[in-house]
Amino acid sequence: MRQPQPEPTSAEIPDGDLVRRACAGDRGAEDDLYRRHASAIHRLVNRLLGSPQDAEDVMHDAFVQAFEKLDKLREPEAFRGWLRQIAVIRVRRVIRRRRLQRALGLLPAREDGGLERLAARTASPQVRAELAVVDRVLRQLSADERIAWTLRVVEGYKLEEVAELAGCSLATAKRRIAAAQRRMDAVVEITEETPGGGR
Amino acid sequence: MKQELRAPLGELLEDAPDEVAIERVRRRVRVTRRVPSRRRPALLAAAAVALLAAGGAIYATWGPADGPLARADGAPLARLTGPGEVHLSDGSRIALADGATVEVLDNDGARFVAAQGDGRVTYRVRPGGPRRWTIEAGAASVDVVGTVFVVERHGPQVRVAVERGRVRVRGAAVEGGLRTLEPAESVTVGEPLARAEAATDPPGDGAGGTAPASDQTADERTADERTADERTADDQTSDDQTSDERTADDQTADDRPAVVATAPAEGTPAGSSWRRLAARGEHDSAFAALGESGFVAATEGARTVDELLALADTARLSGHATLAVAPLTRIVEGFPTSPRAGVAALSLGRLQLDALDRPAEAARSLQRASELGLPASLRETALARLVEAHHRAGHAALARTYAAAYLAEYPDGRYADEIRRREAR
Missing domain, CATH: 1.10.10.10 (Winged helix-like DNA-binding domain superfamily/Winged helix DNA-binding domain)
Known part of the structure; x- marks a missing residue:
């Protein structure tokens, strides 16, 4: 007799399925996507920016933008790469903004981190x-x-x-x-x- | 000799995920996703209905998430002085030992930033709240989500101990720049007060709560073992005595933060009594104890950033805003490498803009605040006030430049609508 298959844990659910569930309004799926990708995104933006404070803000903005535009993602399975792209675009904005602020004297000339x-x-x-x-x-x-x-x-x-x-x-x-x-x-x-x- | 590096350089790095930051961002994302974007007005009505329906439950869980933290009775938060415990509107509590001070620097639905002066303060931050809590304590900045921890500061030395939850301690003096503390862990940052000063402590003083900070690294006591009430007035007196021998050179040579309780300036008739009154929040009495000429003499004789800040507070909060300019200016000009010089310049700019109606001077002070460096959470306010200062001073081109910088950095910021309206005129 065939054994009933156990429910997959959130760790086993592919990104594509979580994206589809999130698009349908499942905030738990958003949370699962966040937990799955947050560490990698945090590390990536932290290394690109060198500032933990800016990294947190970029991470927040990237996830919010991704979740808000999730329905625009044509290939839900590509969520990982798409999220990274969003994060990198935001990193670029922050680097340019910080430079402008330094040029305007709005930040100390010395860059920490x-x-x-x-x-x-x-x-x-x-x-x-x-x-x-x-x-x-x-x-x-x-x-x-x-x-x-x-x-x-x-x-x-x-x-x-x-x-x-x-x-x-x-x-x-x-x-x-x-x-x-x-x-x-x-x-x-x-x-x-x-x-x-x-x- | 030049060392060869091997790519990928990431293998040379040890940036394990910062779980506290990741959790904090998760909460921020959740809160942001809960609040409808103003760019999607079509969703606004539906979201408002949903919010109304869920309002009671949300309020019960989170309290007034969008507004600033207040006291439990609804009174606004400003400067807190010990001894005592302050209950906050979100269920968090701040217990201050005698003489301890906490000044709220920034406070809204997303962040709560406070500067702690000398003394021992126990923070019980309600877990799960949407605000990013940061405690600036001289050589250390403490980032928190929800936890119970103690910050004990004695002049240049800060000790942070966690009872529950986790905190992240940042600062140039922190080994590696960053340290995450788990329950029962503590870290001591910064140099202890001069050993000569410690040697002059009365016998038994350490047991009373102001033990030489160098001994406290191994201190395993939990936050509950010493409550705010246990600190006696004698402790504070001892602080005054041990700080007397600190020289101006000590302060400027190594850019250590200053000590609240320092020697009275020469010629100050009221001695240190004004400081005790100011520490208790009795600024009118503190100013009366000094008198105007005594205030001027104390400002000229002050040797530390903390003493100057206390003088500025005394003037400002007793209705003598003009007099607060001098001590703040002395911090900005005399202690530019102090970690609090930027905040002092910001306070000066606000004072010049709001109380003294000197927008051109305010613009210079606010610009200086940015150059000296501000905690990230204060940069938005400083930039918005800089736009306002230039606008009021008639510097149209500069006001436009900084308005553009503000809107680029904070398109949905607290002052964005106001700045857009002003620019549109």
């Missing part, structure tokens, strides 16, 4: 120092270059993924990463473990 702040406890002082140099260069890059380079070299995304997340063509993504890398090469040495790889 960055990758050095996130360094593992086991990281050597030399590694921390190099990360601080990376932070300094990142602050001088345009928002687009900074995002593309961070997605590629810090997060390890493939070039195609970088292009998709940044909302640009592959050629543009490559150009931005190369421009950022030239600035990095002048001050810090970074080797790529898997030149064609990525996550």
Whole structure:
């Protein structure tokens, strides 16, 4: 005799199903989507921005925007990538806004945070120092270059993924990463473990 | 020697998910999703009906989520002084030991930001609320969702201990810049008061509640073991005595936050009595104890940011707004690296704009506040007031520039409609 199948737990329910349920007004499904993706989005925006405070705000805005426009998502299974795209667009806005505010004297000229702040406890002082140099260069890059380079070299995304997340063509993504890398090469040495790889 | 880094650099990082932040954002998302967007007027009516229907239940659960926190009896919150316990409208409680002060910096439906002066304060934040609580305590900023924790500050040193829930302690002096505390954990941030000062403490003083802060790192006592009531007036007196030897050089050399209880300025006729009166919220009496000439002398002789802030409060809250300008200006100009210089500049700008009707000076102070650095939760207010100051001062181009900056940063902000209306005129 065939055993009745147990109800799937929320962890087993595919994103697509949760999206469809959320579109139908199920706030519990929204909550499940949040819990499933919040950690990854938090880490991504925290690394892109280097500011926990801004990261929280971006995360909030990204999820709210995603939930409000969920019915516009044509492929519910693609929720993960779509949410990341929204978050990256918001990160770009924040970087540009902060720059404008600094230029207007609305924020202290010195930018706190960055990758050095996130360094593992086991990281050597030399590694921390190099990360601080990376932070300094990142602050001088345009928002687009900074995002593309961070997605590629810090997060390890493939070039195609970088292009998709940044909302640009592959050629543009490559150009931005190369421009950022030239600035990095002048001050810090970074080797790529898997030149064609990525996550 | 240059160290070679290997990509992806993410492997060198150790940014485990910040569960407190993730939970806090989850609540914010939930609250935002519950409130209809003003960009969707078609949904407004339906949502209003739904809100009305659910209003009673929501109120019972969350209290007045959209408005600022108030006292349980509905009175507004401003500066809290110990000893005593304040019951808030959302069920949270703040228990202040004798001499402790908490000043509310920002308070609305989404955030509650307060600055704690010296002393011991126990916060019982009702879990599940929609507001982001932040306690600014000199060298440490404490982010909270719902929890019970104690912040004990003695001059430059701050100790945070968690009894229930979790908090995140931020600050340049915090190892790694950030520390998450679980129940029964504590962290001590900042240097203790000078050991020479500790050595002058009367015997047994530490047992009374003002033990040298360096001993408190290992302190395993929970929040309930010492209530606000246990702190005696003698403790406060001892604080005064131990702080007397702090020099101005101590303050400026290492940019440590100042001590509330410091030596009276030379020539101050009322000695430290005005400070005790001010700490109790009796600002009229505090000002009377000083007199106007005594106030001026005390401002000139003040050596710490806390003393200057106390003087500014005394003037402002006793109806002598003009006199509050001097101590605030001294903080901005004399202690620009203090973590509270930005907040002092903001207070100065508000004072010049609201009480003194000097919008051009207010604009300069508010601009300076932004340059000196403000807690994130105060930046919106500072920018909105800067727009207003330039507008009232007749600086049309600057007002437009900063209005655009405000609307870009806070399109749905608290002052957005007002700024749009003003720009449209």
